[in-house]
Amino acid sequence: MNNMLTIENLSLQFGGVKALNDVSFHIEEGEIFSLIGPNGAGKTSMLNCISGLYQPTKGSMKFQNQEILTMKPYNRTGLGIARAFQNIALFAHMSVLDNLKLGRHIHMKSGLFAGGLYWGAAQKEEVEHRHAVEEVIEFLEMQDIRNVPVGTLSYGLQKRVEVGRALALNPKMILLDEPMAGMNSSEKEDMARYIIDMHETKGMTVVLIEHDMGVIMDLSDHIAVLDFGKLIGFGTPEEIQNNPEVIKAYLGEEEAG
Structure with missing residues (x-):
């Protein structure tokens, strides 16, 4: 299997604070890859580096063998990287449908002047984007709330819309930052099913x-474990569960009886 993303010796520093310290790992194409670690370990900072919101201090980051370390966020989106945020970043007064349509903006090519001579091309493009959004609505089973203002939805449904907006970009790689946070058990089961799909x-x-x-x-093919910005474990779920350093720092040890 080919590497989708290869990270080598990545460091991120804010003043005297090292959020990430010489981290290296790879993500294989088509896998479910998880980042775990205690609060403040650097997990979200890593996603911010991958999506382009943070500029690492040093290191290398290659997406499908292309160096993207200094690439702007919208250029990374164009390559096929999409992000759903931990803190919901939706337009509360707009409908589910309109929020998802906004997620397609990076793929719009006809531009602001499409209403003139290029109306035909723009109309065709609009149909294509609407079709892509409809697929996301069906995929995430949001038909009943398509025209509902996002701000009136439960937190769990808003999280689903947040994931949907990232899916609307039709990404090759999707970054999901705590997509199940604040959900009840039933909503978590649904989200797990969507991730598997x-x-x-x-x-x-x-x-x-x-x-x-x-x-x-249950879901992961491989897992990377961060602690205080350092990588302390990388491997399959079984390897992580049996890694002494990970057990000590994060998973916890069973007390001797």
């Missing part, structure tokens, strides 16, 4: 941050 049906590479270790161990 992204992987198996759509063939996407999924990068996941999640605190529910049961979910992580």
Whole structure:
């Protein structure tokens, strides 16, 4: 299997604070990959580096063998990297449908002047984008809330719309930062099913941050473990569960009886 993303010796520093310290790992194409670690370990900082919101201090980051370390966020989106945020960043007064349509903006090519001589091309493009959005609505089972203002929805449904907006970009790799946070057990089961379908049906590479270790161990092909900005473990779920350093720092040890 080919590497989708290769990170080598990546460091991120804010003044005297090292958020990430010489981190290296790779993510294989088409897998479900998870980042875990205690609060403040650097997980979201890593996603911010991958999506382009943060500029690492040093290191290398290659997406499908192309160096993207200094690339702008919208250029990374154009390559096929999409992001759903931990803190919901939706337009509360707008409908689910309109929020998802906004997620397609990076693929719009006809521009602001499409209403003139290029109306035909723009109209065709609008139909194509609407079709892509409808696929996301069907995929995430949001038909009943398509025209509902996002701000009136439950937190769990808003998280689903946040993931949907990233899916609307039709990414090769989707970054999900705690997509199940604040959800009840039923909503978590639904989200887990959607993540599996992204992987198996759509063939996407999924990068996941999640605190529910049961979910992580069930879904992940490989896991990277961060602690105080350093990589302390990398491997399959079984390898991570049996890694002494990871057990000591994060998973916890069973007390001797």
